[in-house]
Amino acid sequence: MPRQSRSSLARFFQRRSTPGSGARPTGNDARRQTLAHLGEFISSRIGVEAYVEPPTTDIPSTILLVASTGEWTRRRVPDERTAFDIANQLGVPVYNVRFTGYPQRMRDWNSAQRKK
Numbered sequence: 001m002p003r004q005s006r007s008s009l010a011r012f013f014q015r016r017s018t019p020g021s022g023a024r025p026t027g028n029d030a031r032r033q034t035l036a037h038l039g040e041f042i043s044s045r046i047g048v049e050a051y052v053e054p055p056t057t058d059i060p061s062t063i064l065l066v067a068s069t070g071e072w073t074r075r076r077v078p079d080e081r082t083a084f085d086i087a088n089q090l091g092v093p094v095y096n097v098r099f100t101g102y103p104q105r106m107r108d109w110n111s112a113q114r115k116k
Contacts, residue, residue, distance in 0.1 A: 034075045035086070041065050041073050042090055050087035050094040051102065052080050063087060064097070070109025 042048045047068030055061045059076065063083040066072045077083045080096075087094035 034077075035090075037073065038063070038065060038075060038086065038090060041067075042092060045069070045071065048092050049103070050083070050090070050092045051097045051100070052083040052087070052094060053097050054080060064102075065092070066103055066106045068105065070103070070105035070107075070112075072106050072109070 042065065045067035048065050051064040051066060053062040053064055053074075061077050061080045061083055062074050063077050063086055064072060064074045077086065084094055
């Protein structure tokens with residue numbers, strides 16, 4: 001019987017053990033914490049949209065949530081597909097930042113924070 005491939009969201013939840021993990025959460029704990037943080041951000045703000053950021057040489061793909069006020073949060077994800085799956089699971093509109101760029105409200109919020 002051929003092996004079926006797992007979805008990227010299923011791979012996100014797949015348990016991985018990391019030797020020498022120390023105080024940093026790994027595996028399922030880190031994934032649960034990420035989803036809890038993103039869910040809390042969405043539930044406590046209005047007009048949240050997700051932006052998927054491509055990987056760089058130093059950082060894997062990330063999911064960026066931006067509220068209507070411009071406030072934002074970012075979390076690492078294993079790959080871009082997983083970021084899209086998470087956004088869909090959380091029920092927020094999702095965009096690829098390569099095509100849309102960053103929203104002006106986020107840049108405005110960042111500028112206001114620097115002035116404080």
